[in-house]
Amino acid sequence: MAAINFSITAQEGRARRGKLSTPHGVIDTPAFMPVGTAATVKTLDGADLENLGAQVVLANTYHLLLRPGADLVERHGGLHGFMGWDGPIVTDSGGFQVFSLGWGLVHGVGKVATMFPGSRGGTARSGKRLMRVGERGVRFRSHLDGSEYELTPESTTGLQQQLGADVMMAFDECTSPLHNKEYTADAMERTHRWAERCLAAWTERKRQALFGIVQGGAYRDLREASARFIDGRPFPGVAIGGSLGKTKRDMRNVLEWTTPLLAPEKPRHLLGIGEIPDIFLAVRHGVDSFDCVAPTRQARNGTVYLSPRNGGTVRNKFRLNVSAAKFADDPRPLDPGCECFTCQNHSRAYLRHLFSAHEVLGPRLATIHNLHFVLGLMGSIRTAISRKRLAALAEAYGVA
């Protein structure tokens, strides 16, 4: 028996509603996966996630390798036992973080430069890469203490097996939008050779699934070649990774080139994407799951989601920053009508005060709201697919 089972229960155009069964439970798709980088979705624990109705968490192999180490996590029951979360867990391969240490810094790529903590320091400015890619794998230095590590397709597969992920990701080389086609093609070919090695190293087939990753940057022929290659290998699921180009148009293109070439019966994950218009776009191209730090990271600086009914628009990114002075005396909840714990119990004025006073309860309450919002949006999307009302839902969000 395979580790996962995926069944599609409704379709509207290319959009699919489904159920992804894992050894630790079912994930209703399209799904959003909160990111628990260091074995905690920051400010929350497993019980909080359960209360939020989260069905899955994505954790970062790179960060866990550095601290506290995969051996230690394994001794404590894998990530499930260690972090006290009994639901499904997905791990990435570390490829994206290694990319951040490398080309992301050299190229100062927006997404990466702002997403990776290490890139705020001197390293980013010096433009010196902390990693070297070779055929065997990647050598890099820890952003924490400079100590040297190596990740290979075999080691990252083994690490993810130790972490006990229900879904693991193959080791890939991410390129940046500033790489030329020649380098992007080289990296893609290397990613394909690494994919074969990950499959060979994948020993926990009964307990843990392994997704292949489609690369190829924003180049049509590369994306198509990569989609065909990864789809043709015995991965139970496929992720779309790497650079989705420089514009929304590029992202749309990558999705249009890629998803039609993927076997419909396999689940499809879009790595690192989570803005609301992007979720709608990708769902309509047949993507089944997402992970993104945006909802939780934004929450920690006071940026909280706002429904269209309360003025959320594509233009304001469906957000307001509750730490702004104008909310100091606002008795309304963050998003009036929202049924999350935070909105049911606390006012904008209180949240603004907490952020103003640097009280960590602020980030926590905002995180609860933002995850509730995104998880609720995914629920609405699933319902809409069943009712063939996805276009109407997108229109309600102004992303038609």
Add this chain to the structure above:
Amino acid sequence: MAAINFSITAQEGRARRGKLSTPHGVIDTPAFMPVGTAATVKTLDGADLENLGAQVVLANTYHLLLRPGADLVERHGGLHGFMGWDGPIVTDSGGFQVFSLGWGLVHGVGKVATMFPGSRGGTARSGKRLMRVGERGVRFRSHLDGSEYELTPESTTGLQQQLGADVMMAFDECTSPLHNKEYTADAMERTHRWAERCLAAWTERKRQALFGIVQGGAYRDLREASARFIDGRPFPGVAIGGSLGKTKRDMRNVLEWTTPLLAPEKPRHLLGIGEIPDIFLAVRHGVDSFDCVAPTRQARNGTVYLSPRNGGTVRNKFRLNVSAAKFADDPRPLDPGCECFTCQNHSRAYLRHLFSAHEVLGPRLATIHNLHFVLGLMGSIRTAISRKRLAALAEAYGVA
């Protein structure tokens, strides 16, 4: 009808078990009051406190005056509405913080120097006071932005009425253990005159109680004079404040001089004390309630309570620091056998990892444990008083 009603339900020697009824519910005494300085017990919200079985929170008028301001809190339903806590709330008068800005800094008094954030900066080293005491009240500068404020008996009583506290504290001048007797006597006399003015300014007698504060440092005749004076005024409760001297022996003396002079039917609060041996000592001298930042502040740096059954002693202050490397691989809960949420769900290894990775979930989970521990200790003390087994309980903690 008075705002509070206090009834003693059991006694063992001078120790009393009782019920303090307030407009927002009953507090079983002896009670520990978690400190919610800025309208949050740091890392927790009202629902968390309810889950912990906390029956009361103490908030700091000084901090709330500076940020977000009492007018704003009042507009949002007082502290109860603003912070989402329906249980009893006690506020202090700001006197202690003003003392911290003044003599606490000049004298570098341990308790204050370590307890007051502002004292870590240049102010403490320069030894320059940020406040001036006069007959009218105290002028001081905010530790946040240097802006000037004045607190008087009338204004602090009005502020606490705006905050909506169930129990307010009279405005007092705290002295340090380094003040001589002459100054301590002057400050005590001033505190007594201020107490009369607080009583005169106290207009919400039906909804809010006002406690007088006994001062007098570690001087027997002053403490006795202050206890007699405060006890003789129409305060529904009495707090023991100010300097309890330089040693445990001094604290014992202050309690021995003071509590026998207080009317037994009034509740007695000991301000700012919360170490376990001190709680036992004070309970045995007839103290009914305590507030202290220690359990929550310690939790935030990873210092968590340990029961005697797991090696907690007076010597190690019933604590271990879970952020230490030796706990990195320890699968046990913080305090094996503890029934708190943290101990039921998480290991020392996970907590150590969270502190090591600077994840705010660490302080939160440690805070939950420490408050559960102290609140549980108070429950054990109450049961022991009813069974006349307080000495045996103290002995189990090695504080006989």
